[in-house]
Amino acid sequence: MPFEILPLLRYACCALACSMFVQTASAQQMAEDFEIHSLYESWHLPANESMxxxxxxxxKRFGDYAAIGLDFYDAIEGQRGGFITLGVSGAIEYPISDRWLAEAGLHLGAGGGNGGYLLTGGGLMLRESLGVKYMLTRSDAVSLGVSHVDxxxxGKIRSDQFYFSYHRTFKGLFREGQPLFDDDELPAQYLDVHGAGYHQLAVILxxxxxxxSVQRLGGLPQSDLQQMGIEWKxxxxxxxxxxxxTVGAMGGSSSGYMHVMAGYGREYVLADGLxxxxxxxxxxxxxxxxxxGGGWLSEIAVGLRKNIYKDWFLKASVGRFNAPHGNFTGTGYVLxxxxxxxxxMSQDYRPQSAAHVEYHPIRIRATQQxxxxxxxxxxxxxDQNVGxxxxxxxxxxxxxxxxxGxxxxxxxxxxxxxxTGLVGMGLHTPFWNDWFVEAEGLVGAAGGGGLAVGSGLVRQFNLGVGYQISDALAIQAGVGDMKAIDGLFAASSVSLSLNYSFNLLSLKY
Structure with a gap:
């Protein structure tokens, strides 16, 4: 097919079904359940290799039995460091007893790395799972089961294996629908529910x-790496x-490098705004x-953050990277x-003191491009297009x-x-009934798959038109132009996406 739509339809069916399910409950519900989900499993690769x-x-949980969200899969053991996929996951569960539940999951994603198309072919990934879940507390649970990855x-990967996972559920203030920008009164029944809290999103170089002494795969010296990405706190x-x-390489003769990391930190106030x-x-x-090596990475970092204008800030940090099972180490300098x-959060905060909320309008687009x-x-x-x-x-x-992002x-x-990972800015303009048009400019890092992106730095411009199906759901089509800054890669793009709009709420106190 010139423009392959089947994977997006799989995305859409999961998202649309969950959205319709929650809308039947209460469109104005302000307290919703979310879940942080993690798992470990070992895939069986050709030639008796394991990863x-x-x-x-x-x-986000929908009702008592369903959840849908975004998952990253990342190699951490074996010989395939850099093997990363991302995609949409859905889960259904049903109670067996007070603490035990049966669970089934489906993941649709794409990616690969360190093995290229020989292992993953085009890159499309499907994962099905079936298991049991045990509630440790009202918020914490563990799961054990079997999964199939294809x-x-x-691709050459077809693997059946056991998995172990951990889940933590929390409540958040949430309102589905179009962007809201005014403050609002918080109903009394939600005073004991955590708001969206305090977060920071930064573009980092x-x-x-x-x-x-550090060598690349193949024995050549490893050059310094230049990276671009996004940090969330x-x-x-x-x-x-x-x-x-999550960052990708945009310089250093290592286009295709990418990592996903998470951790814990502490902050110390030095002065007002510093x-x-x-x-x-x-x-x-x-x-x-x-x-x-197998992909496992660690970083210890220290840094400074300075507020510059209202909610905007600059940051600088230095950190030490290490790959315990590989030949990679270095000192990272971040701006x-x-x-x-x-x-x-105020040290003397009490839930009863919160009377208002502030809206943070967010939209997620599941896209095929x-x-x-x-x-x-x-x-x-x-001669082959890339989906x-x-x-x-x-x-x-x-x-x-x-x-x-x-x-x-x-x-x-x-x-x-x-x-590829890109960041940028866009314009959204309604123009007739439920129709809208958009334009966006993006810059970021890309690599892998045999695309000639040079150092990895790329830019993209997109134009799109969309139709608002409901207050929360829209469908959007677009065209774009993407080019490597110092490589031979140049392509026109055609995209189709399913958009889901909502507002996270934070308490004002």
Missing amino acids: GVFALGLR FPEG RNVAVPN SYLDADSFFRAE CAEASLSLGGGGGGAVDT GVGRAFGEP TYYGRGNKWRNRP NLGMQLDYFVAPQVFLT QGLAAYSGDAGAYM
């Missing part, structure tokens, strides 16, 4: 200075935070011939710019202006292992 995989995701677009209290980051912070992060990454959302190459040197298989699946997260800073991975075109 330990860790997954991390966030899901890369059906010409990192230079990793690598010692001369959620504050657990006034001084401590959870952090997550803070110091320290953090420890763990995760997985590799690709671009960077020798991370970033970001925005804070919500308000820092196809590249149509220009010229005969844009990739190593110039990508991914997620696009938008934050509306005004009714017609949004900031966006996007991650896509190849699922067809024998480009398994290609991934």
